[in-house]
Every structure is written in structure tokens, then in C-alpha cells.
Amino acid sequence: MKILDGKALAKEIKVELMEKVNQLSLAGKKVPHLAAVIVGNDGASRTYVGAKVRACEEIGFNSTLIQLPSDISEADLLEKVNQLNQDNDIDGFIVQLPLPQHIDEKKITLAIDPKKDVDGFHPENLGRMVLSLPGFLPATPAGILEILKRYDIPTEGKHCVVVGRSHIVGSPMSIMMGRSSYPGNSTVTLTHSRTENLKEITQQADILITAIGRPGYLKADMVKEGAVVIDVGITRIDAPETKSGYRLKGDIDFEDVAPKCSFITPVPGGVGPMTIVSLMQNTLRAIELKAN
Amino acid sequence: MKILDGKALAKEIKVELMEKVNQLSLAGKKVPHLAAVIVGNDGASRTYVGAKVRACEEIGFNSTLIQLPSDISEADLLEKVNQLNQDNDIDGFIVQLPLPQHIDEKKITLAIDPKKDVDGFHPENLGRMVLSLPGFLPATPAGILEILKRYDIPTEGKHCVVVGRSHIVGSPMSIMMGRSSYPGNSTVTLTHSRTENLKEITQQADILITAIGRPGYLKADMVKEGAVVIDVGITRIDAPETKSGYRLKGDIDFEDVAPKCSFITPVPGGVGPMTIVSLMQNTLRAIELKAN
Numbered sequence: 001m002k003i004l005d006g007k008a009l010a011k012e013i014k015v016e017l018m019e020k021v022n023q024l025s026l027a028g029k030k031v032p033h034l035a036a037v038i039v040g041n042d043g044a045s046r047t048y049v050g051a052k053v054r055a056c057e058e059i060g061f062n063s064t065l066i067q068l069p070s071d072i073s074e075a076d077l078l079e080k081v082n083q084l085n086q087d088n089d090i091d092g093f094i095v096q097l098p099l100p101q102h103i104d105e106k107k108i109t110l111a112i113d114p115k116k117d118v119d120g121f122h123p124e125n126l127g128r129m130v131l132s133l134p135g136f137l138p139a140t141p142a143g144i145l146e147i148l149k150r151y152d153i154p155t156e157g158k159h160c161v162v163v164g165r166s167h168i169v170g171s172p173m174s175i176m177m178g179r180s181s182y183p184g185n186s187t188v189t190l191t192h193s194r195t196e197n198l199k200e201i202t203q204q205a206d207i208l209i210t211a212i213g214r215p216g217y218l219k220a221d222m223v224k225e226g227a228v229v230i231d232v233g234i235t236r237i238d239a240p241e242t243k244s245g246y247r248l249k250g251d252i253d254f255e256d257v258a259p260k261c262s263f264i265t266p267v268p269g270g271v272g273p274m275t276i277v278s279l280m281q282n283t284l285r286a287i288e289l290k291a292n
Numbered sequence: 293m294k295i296l297d298g299k300a301l302a303k304e305i306k307v308e309l310m311e312k313v314n315q316l317s318l319a320g321k322k323v324p325h326l327a328a329v330i331v332g333n334d335g336a337s338r339t340y341v342g343a344k345v346r347a348c349e350e351i352g353f354n355s356t357l358i359q360l361p362s363d364i365s366e367a368d369l370l371e372k373v374n375q376l377n378q379d380n381d382i383d384g385f386i387v388q389l390p391l392p393q394h395i396d397e398k399k400i401t402l403a404i405d406p407k408k409d410v411d412g413f414h415p416e417n418l419g420r421m422v423l424s425l426p427g428f429l430p431a432t433p434a435g436i437l438e439i440l441k442r443y444d445i446p447t448e449g450k451h452c453v454v455v456g457r458s459h460i461v462g463s464p465m466s467i468m469m470g471r472s473s474y475p476g477n478s479t480v481t482l483t484h485s486r487t488e489n490l491k492e493i494t495q496q497a498d499i500l501i502t503a504i505g506r507p508g509y510l511k512a513d514m515v516k517e518g519a520v521v522i523d524v525g526i527t528r529i530d531a532p533e534t535k536s537g538y539r540l541k542g543d544i545d546f547e548d549v550a551p552k553c554s555f556i557t558p559v560p561g562g563v564g565p566m567t568i569v570s571l572m573q574n575t576l577r578a579i580e581l582k583a584n
Contacts, residue, residue: 110425123415123417123419123420123425123427124415125415125419126415127414127415127416127418127422128419129419130415130419130422130463130467131398131415131418131459133415157487158488159488159493165470165471167423171422171470174482175467178463179457180457185486186486187484187486187487187488187493188466188482189479189480190466190479190480190481192472194448194449194477195449195479196449196479
């Protein structure tokens with residue numbers, strides 16, 4: 001059993017990105033500029049956005065953090081999105097989800113210029129993904145592809161089972177793994193809350209990707225011997241013995257499942273760090289796409 | 293075993309569409325107007341486009357057939373697309389594929405205004421499909437959903453296996469069957485040319501949908517007892533005994549497979565007639581979407 005070390009990979013890719021930024025600077029070209037919009041004071045959201053801005057700084061990207069009050073109107077937020085769409089200095093931007101209940105997230109997502117949608121959530125980018133046209137891939141599934149690629153894991157003809165059909169992970173992941181490319185060319189099964197006999201299906205997976213947010217849900221008897229297991233779930237569970245009072249747990253019962261796997265991602269330190277790096281890669285890509 | 297009679301269903305839906313057109317007329321509202329662009333003289337394309345225009349006439353839609361020479365330049369075709377995008381009288385239009393080799397089909401598809409893209413091939417519409425947002429569904433998979441719905445076939449929690457991952461049938465079909473809706477909520481497996489042990493997978497299908505264009509490829513030993521079988525394949529095979537010299541054959545070996553099924557579509561007369569009707573439904577929908 002080998003650990004798929006997302007943390008180490010993410011570091012490696014950050015160094016590569018730094019080198020690319022250096023090259024751009026030396027050539028007198030524009031350095032990528034990411035803006036992140038955060039509405040309100042949700043703790044988890046602030047942590048995520050903070051990590052994204054910090055990653056920009058590490059790599060040498062420019063970044064702008066736009067903090068808006070939780071009672072901002074939908075119209076004002078749309079106006080802000082529009083300003084960012086038109087700001088030539090901003091190459092890509094994200095609006096951190098979730099948004100307060102009085103704001104329609106779909107409306108905001110649709111208002112973002114697909115060419116600056118580095119989260120890859122706009123329908124135009126999802127459709128481009130289906131058709132394998134140039135565009136932005138959603139960050140988490142793109143990070144998983146990067147893990148598979150950098151660990152040279154064969155995917156062609158393998159049976160990949162995705163558990164969970166969220167719009168930002170499970171659904172796009174299932175589409176990406178079935179496309180004619182590497183990583184990809186897998187036979188893909190997408191399962192979800194309505195799936196009957198989940199165990200029968202996960203047992204068939206050569207590559208098992210879980211994104212349901214149910215800590216420790218998948219046990220060894222649901223996993224095939226030698227499977228590659230990718231755990232996207234990150235749930236905080238109480239842990240009074242720790243300083244923070246909680247620890248992070250994935251969808252996979254790691255201790256139970258790991259001995260059966262050929263490869264497995266830990267939680268934390270697996271998929272998580274790759275998501276931010278994918279966002280950075282998308283931001284660099286925004287400059288390249290603009291140049292074409 | 294019951295036949296899923298697409299031909300009869302298509303007739304039924306045409307009558308419903310006629311009634312809707314009548315209501316629009318009586319209310320003094322605009323009647324849907326579909327334009328179809330055909331480039332060159334390919335026999336099959338002319339047959340398909342002819343059938344679409346005829347369906348419009350039958351139902352009471354307005355239709356415009358735009359015949360362009362096979363040596364039209366890409367720029368001139370893009371200009372024509374642009375004219376149709378801007379023509380307020382045209383609610384939706386299609387550019388019949390395939391196009392001559394000197395024209396980039398992707399470029400043409402991307403040039404069509406997503407709000408008039410009644411074929412549902414534009415990435416924005418495919419992405420809207422992934423996210424279950426209002427838009428146009430590609431005609432053939434939409435026609436299959438309609439068959440499942442009108443025959444009251446349960447899909448929730450069922451294992452749906454799609455054979456073939458084309459951009460216009462297999463890929464969107466797999467996405468649609470996995471969404472949270474009816475028909476949908478199936479566990480979906482997408483298989484394709486790189487799939488290993490296809491038979492093991494098709495044998496698990498409660499609902500089997502084939503779209504590979506390999507006549508008679510799927511035999512009884514690949515199908516589970518009681519499965520619902522939908523055959524999208526339509527291939528012309530030589531048949532000297534017939535007047536035309538050919539007959540149409542699906543991907544399913546019908547005589548072999550039919551006795552095992554609970555439901556099966558014939559070829560011809562199954563999915564084919566539903567595709568045109570879906571295009572008509574999309575064109576009517578174009579008016580409704582415009583009104584919102």
C-alpha cells in the first residue's frame with residue numbers, strides 16, 4: 001500500500017508554478033492575478049479563502065481579497081462580479097460558496113465571465129469539459145486527475161466508481177474519468193444516495209473516488225483488493241483530546257481500508273492540498289487562454 | 293416483453309404539439325419558427341433535415357430550410373450563423389452535421405447562440421444539463437427520457453448502463469440518467485471502446501442504452517433477464533431483397549435479445565422518431581425560455 005501524498009505533490013507543483021511566474025516576470029509579461037470574493041464571516045469560508053490568497057503569495061501571483069458584508073444585496077454582489085469581469089488586471093476570480101441565503105448562488109455563478117471562472121463552476125466550462133474543449137476544470141476533480149497522473153496510475157479500461165454526485169466534485173469527476181484522455185478512458189460508474197446495493201458496485205472499483213461527507217462510511221468489505229482509493233470527504237469530528245477540539249476525517253475508514261489498497265489518499269493531506277493548487281493552475285491557464 | 297413504440301409515441305407528442313401551436317395562434321402569440329442549415333448534398337443529411345422540416349409543417353411550426361453549397365467558406369457559414377442568431381423571427385436553428393472537412397464543426401457549434409441552440413450541442417447547454425438548469429437537452433437522449441417517462445418505467449436506484457460515449461448521445465445520456473429527477477436517479481455506468489469486460493457490465497444493467505453503431509453487436513448473453521433495452525444504433529446494412537437495397541439495424545441483436553427483455557425499442561421505429569419530436573419540443577421551449 002502506497003500513500004498518495006497530496007501535500008508533497010502540491011508543494012512540488014507550487015515550485016513549478018513559481019518557476020513559471022519567474023519566467024513571466026523575466027520576460028516582462030503579466031503575472032497572474034487572482035481575486036477572491038468572500039461574503040460574510042463564516043469561519044470555514046474564511047479559512048479556505050485565506051489559504052487561497054496565501055498560496056498566491058507563496059507562488060508569486062498577485063491576489064486581491066474582497067471582503068463583503070453578509071447583508072450585501074444580490075444586486076450589489078452582481079455589480080461587484082460585473083466589475084471583476086471587466087477589470088483587465090484580474091485574470092481570474094472566485095466567489096467563495098456558500099453565500100448567505102438571500103443570495104441566489106446560481107445567479108452569481110452564471111454572472112461570472114466563463115473566461116475568468118477559475119473555479120470551473122460556470123455551465124459553459126462544465127460543457128467544455130464534457131466536450132474536451134479548452135476551459136477551466138473544477139479544482140477538486142482536476143486535482144485528483146493530477147494525483148493520478150503524477151503517480152502514473154493506469155486508468156484506461158479500469159473501472160472507476162465515483163460515490164457522490166455533487167456539482168463540484170462527483171458529477172464532474174465521473175465525466176472527466178470517462179473522457180478519451182489520460183487520466184481518463186475509464187469505465188465509470190456514478191453512484192449516489194439513491195443507489196441500491198452500493199457495496200456490490202464499490203467492490204468492483206479498480207479506482208474508487210468518494211465525495212459524500214460521511215466520515216468513515218466506506219469500510220474494507222466495500223473495497224476490492226488492490227484498489228486505488230481517493231477520499232475527497234473532509235468532515236470535522238469532535239476530538240476533545242486535540243488542541244483545536246476537532247480532527248478531520250474522510251469518507252473512508254482509513255485504518256480498515258488502507259491495508260487492502262494499492263494506493264490511498266490520507267485525510268488530511270490527500271486531495272485537499274491539491275484543490276488549491278488546481279485553482280492556481282487554472283489562474284495561470286487563464287492568462288494562456290486569453291493569449292489564444 | 294413489450295415493445296417501446298417510439299413511432300406511436302412520436303405521433304402522440306406531435307398531436308400535443310399541434311394543440312399547443314393552436315393555442316398560441318388563438319392567443320395571437322408567435323408560432324415557433326425553426327431554421328435548418330444544410331451544407332452540401334450528403335444524402336443522409338438531406339433525408340434527416342427534410343424529415344425535420346416536414347415535422348415542423350405537420351405540427352404547424354414555421355420552418356426555413358437554408359441550403360448552402362458544399363464549398364462555402366467557414367467565414368461565410370459563421371456569418372450565416374450570426375445572422376440567424378440575430379434574426380428575431382427565428383426561435384431556434386440547427387446546423388446539420390457532419391460539415392465538409394474544411395469547416396471546423398466545433399467553431400460553428402460554439403458560434404450558435406445557446407438560447408437558439410435547439411440541438412443542445414453548445415457547451416453552455418451541456419453544462420446547464422449537468423447542473424439541471426433550464427436549457428436545451430440534446431434531442432436523442434431527451435427523446436429516450438420521454439420514452440422512459442411515457443411508459444412509466446422506474447429508473448430511481450436502477451443500474452443504467454450506457455454503451456458508447458459520443459458527445460451527442462452516450463455522454464449526455466449518462467449524465468441525464470444520473471441526475472436527481474425522474475427519469476433519472478439511476479446508478480449510471482458509462483462504457484466505451486476502452487472498456488474491459490463489457491459483458492460483465494452490461495449483464496448488470498436494469499436499463500441498457502446502446503449507441504455505438506455496430507449492428508447486432510449486443511447478444512442475449514450480454515443482457516440481464518428482464519432488462520429495459522434502448523437501442524440508439526441505426527446502421528444501414530445491405531439487403532438485396534428489399535426495394536431500397538438496404539435495411540436498418542440497431543446495435544442490439546433484436547431476435548436474440550428481445551425475449552429476455554421487459555421492454556425493448558425496435559429499430560427502426562424506436563428512438564429515431566423521438567429524436568425529431570425532441571427537436572420540436574426544444575423549439576417550442578425556445579419561445580418559453582425567451583419569455584422568462
